Amino acid sequence: MANEAALPAVTICEVGPRDGLQMARDILPTEIKLRWIRQLAQAGLREIEVGSFVSPKLVPQMADTAAVVRGALEIEGLTVCALAGNLRGVVAAHEAGAHVVAIPISVSDTHSRANVNKGTDAQIDMVRAAVDWVRAQARPMRIDVAAATAFGCSMEGHVPLQRVVDVAADLAATGADAIALADTVGYAQPAQVRATVRAVRDAIGARLTKLHLHDTMGLGLANALAGLDEGIRAFDSCLGGLGGCPFAPGASGNIVTEDLAFMLASMGYRTGIDLPQLVAARRLLAESLPSEKLRGAVAVAGLPKTFGAA
């Protein structure tokens, strides 16, 4: 189609190898993780969060992240992201060669203290130190910060919009490259997503790049649509809707990559994703993690007759 190139591009960052696997009962061997990451990249995902540099005692599923990063770096054209919870993790991500380090901090002070035993302000200081450290290195590394519990908290409940804006502004002031808003516990609703994106963008402009949404209440794709309407062009998601938050009781999985990709493609956004290949990448996951329940509609229903035909 002649006008295909004119459609806006949307980046889906697959976080399954990190947010999905950290919650899984079984620990995937490094080679299986890399085989899965290669399948995801083959299906057209250009940005994958491959693991996290956190305490292997707390999250043994992520103990091999350095090896996974190194393996993923061999995949041509792939932007390799790794999560880090503190400066030590950021250093480890840089040493492993990650293109992007993602640092989550919590907008809810209570959630932050429960999660990492530090308040939000101390975590913003940590981000500032991390940015300063990274900028002093010879090899550049993109720094994404996720403002967790930006749409509500399982402990504090309602998180005031002004608080979200203030934390986002503080994070932007650290010099981090990009700020994401994360619905860590899945409390967001579309009107709130719109209002929050608008207010945060008013405060920090294009530094706000991404939404990280969960499907706890079934509103994940409606919330993604609301973000899309407000100009958000990047989303985190997990193949098969894996994932959750060990510190947010009751929270279910991330939005489903293949359903999100289907929605975006059917609306005319370019994602670069081959949907049948993406759906096929569920097979390895289903075989390797038999105790995890894969979610998602597209994989069950199959692509509709109208897909790609309009």
Add this chain to the structure above:
Amino acid sequence: MANEAALPAVTICEVGPRDGLQMARDILPTEIKLRWIRQLAQAGLREIEVGSFVSPKLVPQMADTAAVVRGALEIEGLTVCALAGNLRGVVAAHEAGAHVVAIPISVSDTHSRANVNKGTDAQIDMVRAAVDWVRAQARPMRIDVAAATAFGCSMEGHVPLQRVVDVAADLAATGADAIALADTVGYAQPAQVRATVRAVRDAIGARLTKLHLHDTMGLGLANALAGLDEGIRAFDSCLGGLGGCPFAPGASGNIVTEDLAFMLASMGYRTGIDLPQLVAARRLLAESLPSEKLRGAVAVAGLPKTFGAA
């Protein structure tokens, strides 16, 4: 709250007793149907499609619809709807005392012929005859027509927008009270919902009242949000996401009433629904239809801490 009355009202029409039960393997006894309908009304649903007047040989689950309508009429404040597939069904709905008769016709001529052995034009003639017949009776009865396969067809595939507009205009010209657009097979996507609602409203104005959406591809609530944004203030849905279409292979259930009600309420729309009571009404369904799989997120996750607190 002082300004609560200022929020827009949205009508949820529960179609579970019709669209849900017609697909169920087990046949619910009349008394169980009525007990369930009473629970739904008690939870605040003000409009319920309680059954259909169709051939009991084809759809034995609906053989007791006249008795169900009569029982539902005893529930104070409830608008009792019944589906009818032809003039004979419309007469039966009127005789039983239904407040509303819902007549589905298919925008896709192929789907229409496969479904009822008549093309779309013949079905529009049938609607016209039904309207004329109802208007000649002493007791008024609201006539809702649903334009099925308005967003795609499992047989024809893409259904052109102009075709949807033309059929909607023909239906409005019959004098029917209200036209709904139905995503019978679940192929709709949000941009299409917006464009279709706009085009059909341009053609028939406020006569377009409602969307009937399925969750086949996981986009049900995103599509509802798109309709809501375009001013749609009425939606069909099924408790537990029951339902489907016997003539649309692969189509999964309707959008989930409790998840839709949660989205609307959390966005500030008035629905009149008590969510915990609505969720509790799943129990009778689960006990009475053990072979049906109930879907939905809110019922599993529970209401978030922020609900009703903002």
